[in-house]
Amino acid sequence: MTSVAVGDETAMRRIGVTVNGTLQAGEVSVRLTLADFLRQDLKLTGTHLGCEHGVCGACTILLDGRAVRACLLLAVQVDGHSVTTVEGLAPSATVLHPLQEAFCAHHGLQCGFCTPGMLTTLVEFLKDCPDPSAEEVRVAISGNICRCTGYDSIVEATLSAAANMRDGS
Amino acid sequence: MTASGFPNSRVIGHDVARVEDEALIRGVGRFVDDIVLPGMLHVAFVRSPHAHAAILGIDPSGALGMPGVHAVLTLADLAPHLTDTRLVVAMPSPSYRQQLHRPVLADREVVHVGEPIAAVLADSRYLAEDAAALVDVDYDVLPVVADCVAALEPGSPTAHRDASSNLVAEMTVEYGDVAAAFAAAPHRFRERLWIHRGGSHSMECRGLVAVHDVLEDRLTVWSSTQMPHAAHRLLCDIMGLGERQIRVVTPDVGGGFGPKLIFYPEDVVVAVAARLLGRPVKWIEDRREHFVATTQERDQYWDVELATDDAGRVLGVRGLLVHDHGAWTARGVNVPQGAVAAMPLAYVVPAYSMAIKAAATNKVPVTPVRGAGQPQGVFAMERLLDSAARALGLDRAEIRRRNLVPAERMPYATPMRTRGGIPVVLDSGDYPRCQQMALDRADWAGFTARQQAARAEGRYIGIGLANYVEGTGRGPYEHVSVRIEPSGRIFVATGAAAMGQSTQTMLAQIVAEQLGADMSNIRVVTGDTAAAPLGIGGSNSRQAVLAGNSAHAAAIRVRERVLEAASQMLEVAAADLEIEGQRVRLKGAEEVGLTLSQVARAAAGQAGFSLPGQAGPGLAASEELVIDAMSYANGSAVVEVEVDIGTGAITIRNLVFAHDCGRALHPRIVDGQLMGGIAHGIGNALYEFMAYDENAQPVTTTLAEYLLVTATEMPPVTILHMESPTPLNPLGIKGVGEAGVIPIGAAVASAVEHALSSFGVRVNRLPLSPVDLLGLLNAATA
Amino acid sequence: MKPPVFAYHDPRSVEEAVGLLGRLENTRLLAGGQSLMPMLNMRFVFPDHVIDLNRIETLAGIVQDAETIRIGAMTRQRDIADSALVRDRLPLLTEALAHVGHRQTRNRGTIGGSLCHLDPAAELVAAAANLDATIEIAGPDGVRTLSMAAFPRGFMTPAIEPDEMVTAVRMPLPQRGHGFSFMEFARRHGDFAIVSVAVLLVLAPDRRIARASITLGGVGAVPLRMVEAEALLVGHEPGAALFERAAETCRAIDALEDAQVPGWYRRQLAGVLMARALATARARAEGVST
Incomplete structure (x- = not known):
């Protein structure tokens, strides 16, 4: 594994982090953001950068199960922790997470750039709130900006996924 | 919705799963920033912090001394490899009064904050940004043009120091005898309007990766662009290369909304750098750059007049539009042209004369954002109709019904021509019926009772509507x-x-x-x-x-x-x-x-x-089916709002959007396009404001300051469909990508004014922030 | 938008952190990172040293003693919002947290970070001022405390020394059955407030107002305790006319101005929200559900 910042090797650290269930070890520059670590070092490019100042939500990942902005974390901070990205949501190469299924079925994505952050946010939300109202879904994704859909289809998809997940459990 | 438009079809007209x-x-997926090539260098641009300044010198030595930095490129470094140091991209128009072709990199003068001056290439973006801060540019600050109306006043400083004025283009779109129509008209209504639209803000910013294959002598450029073939042609021209020597590819693109159709200085710099340095080169625009370097729409000032007869029938429309063009001609005059073309389109307007003046300012160039001027033109027309309805004692829906192009006159040849000189012929549709669908679903007729009930509770609600006709499928x-x-x-x-x-x-x-x-x-x-x-x-x-x-x-x-x-x-x-x-x-x-x-x-x-x-x-x-004539889609939006007169907050309670884009190839995708446009329109009406100060310094440069609509700001929306297949193409379809955005601002303004009618508040601007609204209320009640 | 170069330290104890603060120049403490990280990414700040507090386990937690609830500085906003104890005894704080950012930012953001950032529009700053919080500050000489009234030294500047750090916030428990309201006006859900109002009302057995605490956020450079309005209320029976008089005190405030929001708007909004919040707090104090 390589660091992106070669100019400040003095500020390197070894880290070990479980990403989508697999332990990843490597040496990183201490100023490397978690988002860049995931995208560049681990080649998990599903975590998108839309603003890099913590507003758009595209880079949302799950840190120890909680939805957080990966652009507002340093890679060194997740040493010893567990991270789930959009690539880790589907149970297999042929089966999707119920939220992913529902997003496809309800046209919950157009360009797909905000989608990973929407999904990770909603995975945590539905764990906390398995039977939400439409209004609760809207509040849950109020920190995720989508310029394509107008959100209605995302809300519909989430309610549908929640119903399917309740039936399945 | 089922495949009503294509009765015997198996695939088209159905909501099939998307292949994307x-x-x-x-x-x-593979977006441009997901592309990683061995040995790739990363670019950070040195950009102007000044709205207007002369460049006295550029000293890259501090940056070049940094470890991991491979080059700092200025225009002087690039010029030997270019056939032209300027991007000549302006669409033809006889209206230009000066040519403002922007340079590949600024070398003697910067004319807006964010204009690129030098490119730093380093092993990582982190290092490139470190080094970019060390490129020393010596500026001599010059007077600034921050407002397009002030720009045209005598004695204004000029946005370019060598220019004799700020007038970039002027033209008049006209037909019929407007002077006679106004002279004979029993009623005239005048509005002075200010309409602002902001940026595109696709969630993915712009970006490029370029790699030069020396064996094949072929440069491959992955670009997040809406127009790869145009980029290809322009790159071939400016680099003096043959068509086979460059390949432009768009990977997955995270939204466009207009500004990604533009060919940018960064496109040239990255492509040339990859050949010069013999290494793959990546530049990914960050959000702060997007605010100062990606084109946007901005200010238009309209001074417009409507003449009607006693029954509210339109006799003529005339006026002047002053348009903020920005510092360079990055596309043309198509935004004000589009605005003026859209203004009368839904209605029978016997005489029309609208003058356009495009003024240079020391701000980011203006080019189309989803809607491309049409929301502004519709806003101007609909404001005038509301004004007329109020004065003539007509219901706002009724005055529109009397003036909408009736179904029995389709196809309706207007006296107008498109920017390319092609006659504007409204091909199909039933505009009055479409408006009625929206009114019925929104319970326009029952609104007075709702309003009275709300008033009894001390609440202020209002309803408004707007119609649009949009030229699609250029x-x-x-x-x-x-x-x-x-x-x-x-x-x-x-x-x-x-x-x-x-x-x-x-x-x-x-x-x-x-x-x-x-x-x-x-x-x-x-x-x-x-x-x-x-x-x-x-x-x-x-x-x-x-x-x-x-x-x-x-x-x-x-x-x-x-x-x-x-x-x-x-x-x-x-x-x-x-x-x-x-x-x-x-x-x-x-x-x-x-x-x-x-x-x-x-x-x-x-x-x-x-x-x-x-x-x-x-x-x-x-x-390559040639279809010159545009197909005209139409629609009507009805919006119900509540205004909190204590805070100035505007809440949209309900939004009904009835439209006709011909046959729907995929109804769910059509709805998705409309919903995205509607959200964008709500943003333009109430939230999005690209603010600059009096020195033309941008002040809303983060997504915490420039407000995009989120899920909690969206109202309940109902979309209603009519399908009038166009005879102009075999599938009978019309475009729908921009429609949603077009009438929303006008409808919201109409509704807000209606909610506050007891105060006599007039809405003559967009966007409307709570501060604006409370200001209007205070002025009305003072 | 990538962070500049800095040295990174992740101490395991308060003592270690305070030691680093004493030894190093140009340091920044990294708590939840929801403000510092954007500032780093935008290169608005250039610290030589970033001291990450996230590995000091003792800094997080919510505990109650006889008269206060103590919340560790590194307690996540999400955990405070979810705390049944806080909801029961400091419902104003719970209500304020519903306005703080979004799910993702509350999951990471901390109370100590918000208080030290001291954004005048921050909900937690206004709530802490309203609840008469006490700030625990660790330094080379041990722990000292500072009232929230004395905590802001000026605009976004807490009264802590370069070798000190906030370790906890202590909130005295208001009388059970008190009335409260936290209201704000923001452009969008989750945005920083343009104006926020925190109101706490305690009614005496004769229904008169025994205690009133009113705080405005976002209006001044620091949270404003509206002592004049509080004095107007105490000893009187609550009512709309009285609340309007209290709200009138907002007209005299020298309110913040910025590019988007003029001072007059903040003053007017403060008055409107204060009257509304007082009415809600009163209804809650009287046991009327709202």
Whole structure:
């Protein structure tokens, strides 16, 4: 594994982090953001950068199960922790997470750039709130900006996924 | 919704699964920033912190001394490798009074904050940004033009120090005898309006990766652009290279919304740098750059007048539009032109004269954002109609009904022409019925009772409406080729570009309809200049119309070839054959047939043997269906709002959008396009404001300051459909990519004014912030 | 938008962190990172040293003693919002947290980070001021405390020394059955407030107002305790006319101005929200559900 910042090797650290269930070890520059670590070092490019100042939500990942902005974390901070990205949501190469299924079925994505952050946010939300109202879904994704859909289809998809997940459990 | 528009279809008109989703939903799409090449260098641009300054010197030595830094490129470094140091991209128009072609990099003068001056190339973006801060640029600050109206006043400083004025372009769009119409009119209404629109803010910013293959002497550029073929042509021109020496590819594009159709300085710098340095080069625009370096729409000031008879029938419209052009001509005068063209379009307007003055300012260049001036033109017209209705004691819906182009006059030839000189003929539709659908669903008739009930509780609610007619499907053509490969798989390539609006699904549907109805058997490549020899790309709500119809024509030709060849091979009549999945088979005897692969291999021919059938070799066809005339979509929005007179907050309680874009190829995608546009329109009406201070310094440069609508700001929305197929293309479709945004601002303004009618508040501006609204209320009640 | 170069330290104890603060120049403490990280990414700040507090386990937690609830500085906003104890005894704080950012930012953002960032529009700053919080500050000489009234030294500047750090916030428990309201006006859900109002009302057995605490956020450079309005209320029976008089005190405030929001708007909004919040707090104090 390589660091992106070669100019400040003095500020390197070894880290070990479980990403989508697999332990990843490597040496990183201490100023490397978690988002860049995931995208560049681990080649998990599903975590998108839309603003890099913590507003758009595209880079949302799950840190120890909680939805957080990966652009507002340093890679060194997740040493010893567990991270789930959009690539880790589907149970297999042929089966999707119920939220992913529902997003496809309800046209919950157009360009797909905000989608990973929407999904990770909603995975945590539905764990906390398995039977939400439409209004609760809207509040849950109020920190995720989508310029394509107008959100209605995302809300519909989430309610549908929640119903399917309740039936399945 | 079912496939009402295509009654016997199997694929088109149906809500089939999108072909784009499989990768995107798992996070394994490939956006430009996802492309990583060995040895790749990263660019950070040195950008002007000043709105206007002379550059006295550029000293890169501090940056060049940094470890990991490979080069700092200025215009002087690039110029020997360019045929021109300026981007000559302005669309033709006789209206220009000066040419403002922007430089590839600024070298003597900067004219807006964010203008690029130098490119730093380093091993990582982190290092490039470290080094960019060390490039020392010596500026001499110059007077600034921060407002387009002030820019045209005598004695104003000029946005460019060598310019004699700030007037970039002027023209008048007119027909009929306006002076006579106004002289004879019993009623005239005048409005002075200020309309601001902001940026595009696709969630993915711009970006490029370029790599030069020295063996083939070919530069490959992956670009997040809406117009790869235009970028290809411009890169070939400015780098003096042949068409085969450059390939432009669009990977997955995370939204466009207009500004990604522009060809930018960064596009040239990255491409040239990759050749100069012999290393792959990546530049990914960050959000702060997007605010100061990606084109946007901004201010328009309208001074407009409407003449009517006693019954509220329009006799004439006239006025002046002053348009903020920004510092350079990055596209043309199409935004104010589009605004003025859209203004009268839904109505019978016998005489019209609208003057346009485009003024240079020391701000980011203005080019189309979703809607491209049309929301502003509609706003101006609808404000005037509300004003007339109020004065004449007419219901606002009634005055519109009296003036909308009636269905029985379709096709309705207006006296106007498009920017390309093509007559504007409204081809189809029933505008009054569409308005009535929206009014009925929104319970316009019952609103007075709702309003009275709200007043009794001390609440202020209002209802408003707006109509639009939108020219869609701007020609002349889009290239699509369809080919059945020897494997039996179908390969479709097009000059159309996908930026999130389901273009691949749309084309796959149209092709599948003719060739077996199996979407999974079709691979669509969009936006690759190596796959499609010709192309225009994504703008003007054009791709379904132009590319869709080319795909339809090409697929029909391939189908004919398949059936012709198979009929020869099976010794049955072609008319008795059908294509199902990957097989051609005999109707009623499905076991008799061939696979598409078998037909394709036979049609590919063997030396010395005859081809099957008379259709010639191969199972391929390409089409560039030429459709010059635009097809005109229409719609009506009704918005109900509540205004909190304590805080100035405006809440949209309900929004009904009735529209007609001809036949819907995929109803769910149509709804998705409209919903996105509606959200954008709500943003333009109430939230989005690209603020600059009096020194033309941008002050809203984060997404915490520039407010995009989130899920909690969206009202309940109902979309209603009419389908008036256009006779202008075989599929009978019209564009829908921009429609949603167009009438929202006007409808919101109408509703807010209505809610506050007891205070006499007039809404003559957009966006309307709570501060603006409380200011209006305070002034009205003072 | 990538962070500049800095040295990174992740101490395991308060003592270690305070030691680093004493030893190093140009340091920044990294708590939840929801403000510092954007500032780093935008290169608005250039610290030589970033001291990450996220590995000091003792800094997080919510505990109650006889008279206060103590919340560790590194307690996540999400955990405070979810705390049944806080909801029961400091419902104003719970209500304020519903306005703080979004799910993702509350999951990471901390109370100590918000208080030290001291954005005048921050909900937690206004709530802490309204609840008469006490700030625990660790330094080379041990722990000292500072009232929230004395905590802001000026605009976004807490009264802590370069070798000190906030370790906890202590909130005295208001009388059970008190009335409260936290209201704000923001452009969008989750945005920083343009104006926020925190109101706490305690009614005496004779229904008169025994205690009033009113705080405005976003209006001044620091949270404003509206002592004049509080004095107007105490000893009187609550009512709309009285609340309007209290709200009138907002007209005299020297309110913040910025490019988007003029001072007059903040003053007017403060008055409107204060009257509304007082009415809600009163209804809650009287046991009327709202």
